[in-house]
Amino acid sequence: MKYWIIVEDRHAGPFSAQQLVDTGLTPDTLVWYEGLPDWTRAANIPEIMQCLEQRSIAEAQARQELVEQARRDEERRLQAEEAERRAAMLQQQEEEARRQTLAVEPMAEENRHEETVVQPAYQPVQQAAPSASVAAQPTEPCPPAYIAWSIISTLLCCTIVGIPAIIFASMTKSAYYKGDLAKSKRYSELAQWFIIASIVLGAVSWPFQIAVMGMFQ
Amino acid sequence: MPPKQRIVRAAVAIVAAAALMSFYLLAVRLTGIMPRCLFKWATGWDCPGCGSQRALLALLHGDIIRAIESNLLIPFAVVYLALLGTGWLYPDRPSMHRLHSHITSPFALTFIAVTIIVWTIIRNLIGI
Known part of the structure; x- marks a missing residue:
């Protein structure tokens, strides 16, 4: 294990x-x-x-x-x-x-x-040091998973694009926990791109809708 | 946590609180032009975030029932984000650190993603 x-x-x-x-x-x-x-x-x-x-x-x-x-x-x-x-x-x-x-x-x-110095008959036995402990090598910290951002962008920016961001956030974490740092970094970047896309779409949709609503009213 | 980082994080928390406050104060007057969902406009289906602004506003007014009616996930999301934010503001406390690693574990995140997707499908099927 x-x-x-x-x-x-x-x-x-x-x-x-x-x-x-x-x-x-x-x-x-x-x-x-x-x-x-x-x-x-x-x-x-x-x-x-x-x-x-x-x-x-x-x-x-x-x-x-x-x-x-x-x-x-x-x-x-x-x-x-x-x-x-x-x-x-x-x-x-x-x-x-x-x-x-x-x-x-x-x-x-x-x-x-x-x-005349009498040499002591004994030699102090060198104590074997307790088995050298293997120091835990802290690896790189987890790449940012953007959890808060992905949830905010899904629920508040009102775009479906936020869902992949949450999924990639989750995959970032699990890849990291499994020790696959490279994969984790890739997922982290993907999550980031989906969040950016989500925020941009959310920001664009407001003036766009005002314009559209204005046209049809 | 370095003091500089602490100040930045505290500032972000204050800005977020101020944004909620101004939303509370302004949204009443701006109800008519709250941004609509592009997804809903294009497909006619509710996205996971549809109703989130109404729900948030209802929550700010203390009306949990109406918040749940508008968007079931928002009250839970607010609690989750508040926990996440608290863990983010006090990362040095062991209890906070433990809380943070619990709610951001792969299992928790998968659960959140699955919940959102399943709920989005259900809300479109039964129309909530």
């Missing part, structure tokens, strides 16, 4: 349910798919909600994993510290034993030993 969504006043799509969930869709995002009479909240579409749920479970698991990882790291660090401490203690004991047996030891020797 292919879905379209409204993101920041713009339509985007088509997406699969999984892609939608990756775009950071919320249950309140308006969603539409072919065959649906109107936009609806994502919460009303079972497939999307299922994906969303799966994702939140996966996220919770990932979080759990992170916590576990941190705990293991901490443990390992503590162990390493402990080992280090023990090693240092051993070294000191050895040193002392040596000093006692030799009685005299150059100071530099001792300093050198103290400065």
